[in-house]
Amino acid sequence: MKTICFYFQVHQPFRLKRYRFFDIGANHHYFDDFANKSIMRKVAEKCYLPTNQLFLDLIKEYGCRFKISYSISGTAIDQFEMYAPDVLESFKRLAETGCVEFISETYSHSLSALKSESEFKKQVQLHKEKIQQHFNQTPKVFRNTELIYSDRIGEMVAEMGYKAMLSEGAKHILGWKSPNFVYTNAINPRLKLLLKNFTLSDDIAFRFSNRAWNEWPLTTEKYVHWLNSIEEKEEIVNLFMDYETFGEHQWAETGIFDFMRHLPQRVFSESKFEFLTPSEAADKHQPIAMMHVPNPISWADEERDLTAWLGNDLQDEAFDKLYSLIDKMNLVHNEELIRDWKYLQTSDHFYYMCTKWFSDGDVHKYFNPYDSPYEAFINFMNVLSDFILRVETEILGNRKENEFATYSQDEINKIISEYENKINELKSFTAQLNKPNISIKKGKVVSKSSNKKSETKKIKSKEIKTKDKKTGTKVKSNKK
Amino acid sequence: MFGWEFPPHITGGLGTACYGLVKGLAKINTEVLFVVPKAYGDEDTRVVNILNASDIEINQESIKKEDFWKKITFMEIGSNLIPYVSPEEFQRIVAKNILSRTDINKNIFRSKYKFSGKYGKDLLEEVSRYALVAASIAANNNFDIIHAHDWLTYPAGIAAKAVSGKPLVIHVHATEFDRSGENINQNVYDIERNGMLAADRVITVSNYTRNIVITRYGIDESKVFTVHNAVEFNKDFDDSQWHKSVPEKVVTFLGRITYQKGPDYFVEAANLVLSKYKNVRFVMAGSGDMLYRMIRRVAELRIADKFHFTGFLKGNDVDRMFLQSDVYVMPSVSEPFGISPLEAMRAHVPVIISKQSGVAEVLRHAIKIDFWDIDAMADAIYGLLNYNGLSTMFRRLGQEEVLGLKWENAARQIKDVYFSVV
Numbered sequence: 001m002k003t004i005c006f007y008f009q010v011h012q013p014f015r016l017k018r019y020r021f022f023d024i025g026a027n028h029h030y031f032d033d034f035a036n037k038s039i040m041r042k043v044a045e046k047c048y049l050p051t052n053q054l055f056l057d058l059i060k061e062y063g064c065r066f067k068i069s070y071s072i073s074g075t076a077i078d079q080f081e082m083y084a085p086d087v088l089e090s091f092k093r094l095a096e097t098g099c100v101e102f103i104s105e106t107y108s109h110s111l112s113a114l115k116s117e118s119e120f121k122k123q124v125q126l127h128k129e130k131i132q133q134h135f136n137q138t139p140k141v142f143r144n145t146e147l148i149y150s151d152r153i154g155e156m157v158a159e160m161g162y163k164a165m166l167s168e169g170a171k172h173i174l175g176w177k178s179p180n181f182v183y184t185n186a187i188n189p190r191l192k193l194l195l196k197n198f199t200l201s202d203d204i205a206f207r208f209s210n211r212a213w214n215e216w217p218l219t220t221e222k223y224v225h226w227l228n229s230i231e232e233k234e235e236i237v238n239l240f241m242d243y244e245t246f247g248e249h250q251w252a253e254t255g256i257f258d259f260m261r262h263l264p265q266r267v268f269s270e271s272k273f274e275f276l277t278p279s280e281a282a283d284k285h286q287p288i289a290m291m292h293v294p295n296p297i298s299w300a301d302e303e304r305d306l307t308a309w310l311g312n313d314l315q316d317e318a319f320d321k322l323y324s325l326i327d328k329m330n331l332v333h334n335e336e337l338i339r340d341w342k343y344l345q346t347s348d349h350f351y352y353m354c355t356k357w358f359s360d361g362d363v364h365k366y367f368n369p370y371d372s373p374y375e376a377f378i379n380f381m382n383v384l385s386d387f388i389l390r391v392e393t394e395i396l397g398n399r400k401e402n403e404f405a406t407y408s409q410d411e412i413n414k415i416i417s418e419y420e421n422k423i424n425e426l427k428s429f430t431a432q433l434n435k436p437n438i439s440i441k442k443g444k445v446v447s448k449s450s451n452k453k454s455e456t457k458k459i460k461s462k463e464i465k466t467k468d469k470k471t472g473t474k475v476k477s478n479k480k
Numbered sequence: 481m482f483g484w485e486f487p488p489h490i491t492g493g494l495g496t497a498c499y500g501l502v503k504g505l506a507k508i509n510t511e512v513l514f515v516v517p518k519a520y521g522d523e524d525t526r527v528v529n530i531l532n533a534s535d536i537e538i539n540q541e542s543i544k545k546e547d548f549w550k551k552i553t554f555m556e557i558g559s560n561l562i563p564y565v566s567p568e569e570f571q572r573i574v575a576k577n578i579l580s581r582t583d584i585n586k587n588i589f590r591s592k593y594k595f596s597g598k599y600g601k602d603l604l605e606e607v608s609r610y611a612l613v614a615a616s617i618a619a620n621n622n623f624d625i626i627h628a629h630d631w632l633t634y635p636a637g638i639a640a641k642a643v644s645g646k647p648l649v650i651h652v653h654a655t656e657f658d659r660s661g662e663n664i665n666q667n668v669y670d671i672e673r674n675g676m677l678a679a680d681r682v683i684t685v686s687n688y689t690r691n692i693v694i695t696r697y698g699i700d701e702s703k704v705f706t707v708h709n710a711v712e713f714n715k716d717f718d719d720s721q722w723h724k725s726v727p728e729k730v731v732t733f734l735g736r737i738t739y740q741k742g743p744d745y746f747v748e749a750a751n752l753v754l755s756k757y758k759n760v761r762f763v764m765a766g767s768g769d770m771l772y773r774m775i776r777r778v779a780e781l782r783i784a785d786k787f788h789f790t791g792f793l794k795g796n797d798v799d800r801m802f803l804q805s806d807v808y809v810m811p812s813v814s815e816p817f818g819i820s821p822l823e824a825m826r827a828h829v830p831v832i833i834s835k836q837s838g839v840a841e842v843l844r845h846a847i848k849i850d851f852w853d854i855d856a857m858a859d860a861i862y863g864l865l866n867y868n869g870l871s872t873m874f875r876r877l878g879q880e881e882v883l884g885l886k887w888e889n890a891a892r893q894i895k896d897v898y899f900s901v902v
Contacts, residue, residue, distance in 0.1 A: 021763055021788045022800060026725035313779035321785045374775045378791075381784045385761075388785060389727065 001274045004196060004227070004267065005281045007143070007166060008243035009050075009107050011073040012040060013348035015369055024386045030340060033388035035369065041082040044117030052090040054246075060263055064099040066264045067275040070243070071143045072181060074127050075346055077134065079249055095135035097116060101277035102131050104139035104162065110345035111309055113144055114296060115323045121343070124160060141165065141278040145347050147196065147240070147299040149304065151292065154185035154193070162191065164282035166240060168295045169305040171196035180234035182282065183291040192268050192282040193291055200226065202214040205241035209254035220266040221257060225413040228271050229353055237273070240299070287438045301356075309350040319350060321384060331395050341345040344380075352376035375404065455460070481513045482614060482633035482640070482741075483628070486530065487525050494653055496819075497685075498751045500712045502528045504891030512900075515617060515636070517610050534615045553760035576847055583810040603632070604667065610688055611635035617618075618643040625649060625898050631656075631668060632673025638857075647680040647901040654816045655692050661739060661814075673697050674902050680901045683894065685817040687710050688840025705897050710887040711822045724804055728786075729760045729865045732829075733806040734793070735812075736822055737768035742834065742851045752858035753779045753865075760865055761788065766803050802827035806871070808866045812837045821846065825882045831872035834862045842885065844878040 015031035058066045072091065080088040094100045106123040109131065113120045117366065120274060123243065124142070131139055142162040144153060149167035158166050169179025179195035183321055203223070207213045227237060242249065248257040266275050302306040310319055329341055353373045370376040483500070485495035502512050516523075516654060519532035579705055614636035618742070619628070626648045628637030635651055645899040656664045676682050676697050682704045682731035684690040694701045725729075731753075733746045743764060750762040764774060764787070773787070778787045802808070808824035808831045815837035822839065824831050833840050834851035847864070849856040864871045 021790045022797070022804070023726065024726050024761075025787070111872070313776055314784075315780040317784045320782070338853050372772075374772050375774060377779065378789045382788060385785050385788070 001280050002230075002234070003270055003276045003284065004273045005236060005238045005276055005278055006068040007103070007114075007238070007240045007278060008068065008070050008245075009143070009241070010070055010076050010243045012036070012043070012079050013109065013290070013346040014075055014079070014343040015039075016383055017348070018380055019382045019386075020384055021416065022063070024382055025389055028336075028390060030383045030387075030388060031343065031467075032254075032369075036079060037083045037290075037464055038244075040079050043244060043248055044084045044087045047244050048084070048087045048425060050089060050252070050257065051243065051246040051260075052087070052094060054260060055100075056090070058261070059094075059097045059099050062264055062268070064097075065268065065275065066276045067101070067304045068101045069101040069102045070094075070101055071105045071340045072131075073105060073109040074123075074130050075109060075407060076131055089147055090136060095137060099277075101141070101279060102135050102137050102139055103141040103143050103166070103278060104128055104131070105143050107346055108342040108345045109145050110342075111145060111148070111306075111319070111347050111350065112323075112345060113148065113156065114306070114310075116326050117156055119323075119326055120156060121160060123345075126452060141194075141282065147295060147311075149193075150296040151186045151294060154191050154293075155187040155459075158185060158188040158191035158418065164192040164278055166194050166238070166263075166278060167196070167291075168297050168304055169198055169298040172291055172304065173291065173297055174338050177289070178234055180230055180236055180239065181289075182236065182285040182288055184287045185268075186290045186292045189290060194238050194278055194281060195238050195287045195291075195451070200237055201239045201241050204239065204259075205245045205249070207434055208245075208250045208259070212297075217255070217378070218259065220262045221270075223259075223263065224266045224270050227267070236281055251434070307356060308354050308370060310402055312353070312355050312373075314353040314355070314373060315350045318353065318377060318380050318384065321381075321388075325388065325391060328391050328395055331398060332391060333398075334394050337387075337390060337394060344387065345385065349380050353380070358422075481512050482549060482610075482628040482636045483514060483516055484630065484632045486514065486516050486519070488522065489518075489520050494630060497653060497709055499524070499895070500710060500887040501891060503676065503712075503886030504710070504889075505886050506526065508891055508895060510891070513623060517606060517616065527572045529619065533610060533617075536613045536616050539710045539857070544787075557889075559824060570710060591650040606634055607632050607671070612637040614857070615639040618646075624902050626893075627651060628675065631672045631675060634671055634678075638675060638678045638801065649681045649897060649901070650675050651683045652685065652689055652693055652816075654817050655689065655696070657692055657696055658689075658740065658814050658816050659859060679703070681705060681897050683707050683897060686841050687890060688836065688838045689816045691834045701836050705893075706841075707890050707893045707897070708885075709817045709819070709837070711819055711824075711826075711882065712887055713804040713826060713883075726761055726804070729802045729806040730763060731760060731807040731809060731861055731865070732765060732801060732824075733809050733811070734765040734798070734824075735810065737764065737766050737771045737774060739770060740813055741766075741768075742813045742816070743770055743774050744777070745811045745851055745854050745857065746809055747777050749779070749789070749811075749854045749857035750787055751783055751862060751866065752854060753861050754783050754786055758786075758863065758864060762787045763789070763790060763801070765790040765793045765798075797825065798823070802829050805829045807832065809860055809861065810834060810837065810839075811849075811857060815839070822882045822885065823877035828875045829879060830871050830880055831858060832864070843881065845874055845881050847874075 014031045015035050016030050016223040017035075019027075021028060027155060042064070055066075075089070080091075093103065096356055104124055105127055106120065108123060110123060112123055128139060131137060139163045140162060142157045142160075143166040144157070147166060148169045149165065165185070174195070179197050185193060185194040187190040202221075203215070203218060203226075207215070208218055230237065246256055246260065246457060264275070267275070268324065296303050296306055298306055298308070310316060324343070329338070332338065332341075352368050352370050353376045355373050368376070370379070481498075483495070485498075487495050487499045489495070498514070504516060505512055511533055512528045513532055515531045519530050521532070523530045525808050533580045536557075554761045561672065566836045595671070610633065614633075618640035624647060626637050626640045626644070626646055627650075628634055628648065628650045630653045637648050637650055652672075656669045675695060677701045680703065682693060682699060684693055684706050684707060685705060687706050690701075690704050692708045693699050693704050707834045731750070732740075733866040734744060735741045735743075737743045746762075753760060754762075762783075766783035774787060778784050779817075790797075790801070802824055805824070805827075806829070808821060808829045810818060810821050810831065810833045811832050812818060813836060815834070818833065819839075821833050821837075821843070825843075831843075832849060833843065835848050836851050840846070848859040849860060864874070
């Protein structure tokens with residue numbers, strides 16, 4: 001039996017409100033609650049609720065012969081909790097059927113894998129806990145933000161104990177090879193790779209309703225025929241797409257729901273395919289080769305690279321400035337700051353700053369709340385500037401608390417008496433200096449005072465410093 | 481006096497300057513009849529009689545002057561022809577005119593013409609008609625001198641002079657070179673030059689502009705006089721409503737983000753300062769065709785966490801911006817006068833201005849630099865941020881100085897110019 005593996009990406013970012021220069025330092029709420037809520041409600045009504053219901057029905061009808069998988073970003077789950085608990089409930093019901101796999105990703109759908117191993121692993125862990133909490137599953141398969149993958153990222157994922165990872169079957173990586181096999185990571189061959197069949201995936205996700213497409217309208221008959229016509233030896237067809245394809249990108253009127261409703265039946269009756277979840281598929285199929293990906297790839301745009309998020313000056317500046325905070329964020333325990341830190345990392349913020357408007361311009365525009373990448377950049381940088389200020393104040397506050405907190409009462413007394421002794425010592429020394437007969441032994445005095453200088457530096461007391469200066473001038477005047 | 485706009489219906493500084501001047505003249509007992517293409521009825525008439533050109537019937541006599549006006553071609557212009565209009569405003573104007581351009585071939589000799597009084601696409605046509613009306617007004621009113629403000633009204637001034645034989649003074653607030661750099665609109669330049677040649681006296685708002693008039697337009701320098709603008713603040717600066725919200729010092733650029741205003745020099749200077757001194761933020765407030773380039777440059781220099789853009793600021797937000805500012809910079813490449821540094825000084829903000837601005841001739845308590853000298857600009861910014869003595873002095877003396885600039889004084893000088901030809 002050959003395998004069809006359905007995987008859906010569910011993600012919503014926390015969009016920023018218009019945050020002006022005047023807000024910096026004055027207003028610390030960054031998110032457009034109204035837009036986030038209304039978009040979430042709209043997508044819930046058009047896509048999440050009806051599609052979840054459709055898949056529940058299919059599972060009811062066919063049992064676990066029909067299987068699907070999801071990765072739901074942490075920010076999307078947070079928004080379900082806030083604005084759409086009904087959607088969260090229906091995902092939970094899907095989880096209860098046992099025919100649905102939930103897979104891991106970074107909590108905030110971030111690009112952290114490209115910047116910091118520790119931050120990346122931290123976010124994956126957070127997301128894992130969120131999935132366990134809601135869906136009672138421990139993910140075994142990993143999917144990085146927008147299928148971003150490289151050998152190095154795969155290695156980190158393997159280190160975290162995942163057995164398989166999803167990626168893009170990018171033409172420029174595969175060359176003559178087919179995405180319809182299982183591959184392995186080039187550094188750690190124990191990590192299996194499932195690669196997206198972008199032709200068959202995009203037939204549903206992008207071309208389904210396109211009347212200019214010469215295959216329009218797409219029927220289940222035609223689609224299953226295409227599935228059947230893959231090479232004899234090929235084993236698996238990975239259909240990876242945005243979940244919002246159903247009802248949101250392709251409206252209900254296009255017939256997308258009917259297509260999905262009838263696809264399983266057609267597959268069962270007219271093909272040698274079965275539906276498997278990613279972890280089942282990884283268990284079943286033997287990998288045929290290693291895949292070498294020295295530079296990161298993704299599933300976005302024609303180029304299948306990172307240029308939708310990074311590469312122009314606006315994006316790089318914002319990205320570097322944001323991640324320059326990593327070390328500082330390790331010292332921060334304030335929950336609000338940690339939450340904002342997560343939400344600001346969401347890759348969508350950088351996507352809005354993309355300036356390549358040509359081949360994929362319309363797709364970009366569709367998702368973009370800003371009129372231009374420049375506005376997106378200005379807004380993000382204003383927010384980030386305020387965030388940096390908050391982090392710095394927080395750390396400063398922590399340090400002050402810590403200084404006292406780390407010492408016990410005894411230690412403090414000890415330090416005080418030590419300092420007092422030293423001060424007395426210096427006082428008696430300067431008293432000696434002030435006696436006129438010292439001036440005869442010039443050399444000695446100078447060397448002595450320089451000794452004392454190094455000692456006073458350690459104490460760092462202003463009072464002592466000024467006194468030291470006095471002795472210095474005294475010596476000089478004596479020299480005359 | 482021929483103007484193009486009058487408060488409260490203004491799009492920029494020209495109307496404000498005319499208003500200040502007229503009030504100044506009224507104080508020294510000079511009666512002014514002010515003609516605008518379109519009056520709305522709510523203008524301040526305590527100091528001036530407003531004459532609405534849209535109400536004037538053109539009589540036979542003025543139609544005889546028709547020959548003169550054949551020389552002017554009606555043409556559509558896509559460029560920004562006015563001194564002080566914001567890019568947003570201009571875009572709106574153009575957009576509106578594209579929509580309302582249906583009734584173009586109306587009868588030019590009907591007796592009344594409804595002027596829009598705006599800066600639209602039919603501007604040159606309106607300018608010519610305005611001149612026809614001016615001739616009619618000149619024939620029916622008593623006056624001693626004709627005073628025309630900026631090129632839009634020069635043809636009107638010339639026509640009035642031709643009918644009445646009274647001396648003509650034209651007032652240059654800006655030249656085509658200030659508005660368009662070297663790529664001037666030849667029609668506008670010709671109108672300006674004709675006005676200057678026909679005038680008995682030319683008043684410029686600065687020596688800087690006087691120089692342009694003499695060298696670029698070839699006008700006899702003995703009839704060109706400089707009368708610096710003044711500034712009048714109709715309300716006290718209110719700083720009770722807001723407080724400074726960022727802990728760092730703030731350095732501000734406020735104006736159109738176009739080549740003429742030198743925003744690129746500000747960005748480069750900001751970069752220099754930031755490499756030495758971290759406790760500062762830079763703000764570029766305004767909008768214009770160079771905005772995106774500036775944003776890209778700021779990102780490229782990797783200073784975007786300390787360099788902010790606000791977009792176009794209106795009303796209260798301008799005051800609010802000044803309140804946040806510790807230094808104001810106007811690095812204009814070419815500026816006939818420049819009111820905005822005065823507004824900054826009134827709000828207790830020390831200013832750095834380019835030597836290529838008219839206002840630099842008036843101010844003493846401001847740091848003056850060449851617009852291209854980014855090292856000097858960075859120096860000055862650093863100095864004002866770090867040496868409290870310097871900034872305190874500028875703050876105190878600056879406001880005093882600005883409040884001492886009175887339209888009354890300007891009016892007196894203008895009256896002297898009048899008497900030299902009457």
